[in-house]
Amino acid sequence: MNRTALTGSAHRRRTVRKLTNAVALSLSGLATAIGLFFLGAILWTLLKSGLSGISLSLFTEMTPPAGSDGGLLNAIYGSAVMTIIGILIGAPVGLLAGTYLAEYGRESRLSVVIRFVNDILLSAPSIVIGMFVSVVLVVHMRHFSAIAGAVALAVIAMPVMVRTPARSPCSRK
């Protein structure tokens, strides 16, 4: 009697455990499905509303006044120029500093501090970086410029490049 009662409760516990397992694992599958669904939703919206707008004139004509035809040549050109200048400024400094951390400084106190500071820069809000460059450059030059934009991009991109050489397997002890 006692024995059947025990196996009864053990049986029930096993069912509960199996059920919990099934529910928890389904929820984790659901979480992944949610992530994939929203990625799909964003891409679908982009393609549905964006594809019809893509034509040759988009890349060859300037932004028109409202209501007439034209393209986005100036915006595309601006993005390209700013990115290139930004990388030209940021890459040498970023790669040299990264090389210092990986090859010369290694675990010295200075490197530890620089790595920490770099992590702070890496995750600093871009709006704060923009504000910094604006105060330093735009205010002194008295107008907005592609150079100021490029410097801001350089400051945002540099910490990523500082970090990358330190990650290579050869420099690991």
Added chain:
Amino acid sequence: MNTVAAIEPRHTAGQRARESVFRGATLVAAILVLGLLGGVILTLILGAWPVFSHFGLKFLTREVWNPVTDQYGALAPIYGTLVTSVLAMVFAIPVSIGIAVFLTELAPPWMKRPVGVAIELLAAVPSIIFGIWGLFVVAPVFQQHVQPFLIRWLGPLPVMGKLFQGPPFGIGVLTASFVLALMVVPFISAVVRDVFETVPDVLKESAYGLGATTWEVIWKIVIPHTRTGVVGGVMLGLGRALGETMAVTFVIGNAHRLTASLLAPGTTIAASIANEYTEAVGDLYTSALVGLGSILFLITFSVIAAARFMLLRLERRALSSV
């Protein structure tokens, strides 16, 4: 003797000179990184000085924001920043941990890579696209379906109902939190997945050997073992959510107002700066915005520093246990 001398590197004077020049250049670049952060901090302090000397610490606790009469208070943006980020974390943490569990423990090998890459792709979507998508797709759905439902069923509840009252605007704090949550999910799940993979197989196998279910292995072995790492990943996500600008600016409504309702338009620090900085006339107005920026920097700095510290502790423990 001779052989020993032969394998010792013999540098020419030219080589040594080039080496020291290169070494010097790398050192200068490294110190420039330090100087850059110093410059950012100095600029923020100098820029925020007028507003803090004008209003004192009351700048932090005043709600009013009126450029016409030159009255500024940071309370509404600070509140909005904290509420949207915390709410985004409430949505994002369970989903990210679910994804990490799926990728490390559940998915068959052929599925791991494509699904993992797809989730990482979500991190590669520029924030402005999240903003546009949030404004044109999420906001209408929220206005027509989600918010009326919340107002009808949760609005009348005591205490909690205050969060769900007012007309369904579509845009507002809740919509911003939702879009933010989607943006940080890939970051948190990537970190959590990586720390889950640091759990020694022996531990998991022992638990399976004792008859544990997959969920029990995750809940009682994997998560306790990686607790600090998971918290660190969540804090990194929080740091991103706090500073996110464009996507939030599109969907939050940009109203300098404190309201209990999550459905009402609000503002965040980053959104206020993005909206007003280039149009700010007058020194006090600009200084108020730079003041907001310094507060944001201080908040994210503390969150990121705490996250790095926790991840570092996990790394040290993983090294010592091997």
